[in-house]
Amino acid sequence: MVRYSKGAFRELVRDYDVDIAYTPMILADVFKSSAFARQDYTTNNSDCPVVVQFAAHNPTDFAQAAELVAPYADGIDLNCGCPQKWAYKECIGAYLSERPEAVQDMLHAIKSAVNIPCSIKIRKHPSDMRKTVELVRRAEKMGVDWITVHGRTRHQKSTEPVDYEAIRLVKESVSIPVLANGGIFSISDADTMYYKTAVNGVMSARGLLQNPALFAGYAQTPLTSVEKYVNLALAYGTPFFILHHHLIFMLESVMSSVERKTFNCLSSTPAILDHLLFYYGIKCTL
Structure with missing residues (x-):
């Protein structure tokens, strides 16, 4: 969630059965180059576990940013799923979901740079799920600790149905944990996702913005x-x-x-x- 999942909101959702909280997407090149930009990430002892989510388009920026933040994080995530047009033009986010070689290079760099868990968040390929399978298998070989997959392409609207079969295929293609994202607005949605995909966990973004207590079973924000x-x-x-x-x-x-x-x-x-x-x-x- 760009801008929104900062410290106050992360602390709030932890009170409502959220197990792992992510930071907003941070631009790795800006973070590693600017002390002022690094002030935007704050954490504390109760903010645990926290995964710092980076957007990067080259291994050097990603590794250097990760080295700076690693002492203050429990995990690092490479965002390969942001569908916004500006991100695609900058060769970050969902741009990387279609380029397994680039993701592999960045994972190699971060595994050499830091010693904390790392993950990638992806979207299904726009036209060929074999390429999505190739991407996640390469990531697994590079030592990624878990994968989050959004069951829509970058072109699809958030109102369109999530592709459960695509998520299940990712889960069946690797032996590491897989989390599922997309269309989670209630406990019932989470249960359906588990049932249809057999994933290890469920992630929510827009659903938690609307109702931070959804994982605690509330139908709307108390x-x-x-x-x-x-x-x-x-x-x-x-x-x-x-x-x-x-x-x-x-x-x-x-x-x-x-x-x-x-x-x-x-x-x-x-x-x-x-x-x-x-x-x-x-x-x-x-």
């Missing part, structure tokens, strides 16, 4: 979760736009259209706190 998040965000010094956007996601299912319009126009943290107190009785102070 107000106690909203209050927890706001207090954590204030304690962490979370920027206003991130706080605002998180709450837009979390309150989407309970807001009326009129309230949504009002909330979307709020422009300061005090205004958000006043709104939460008025509408929901949630008391938070700066």
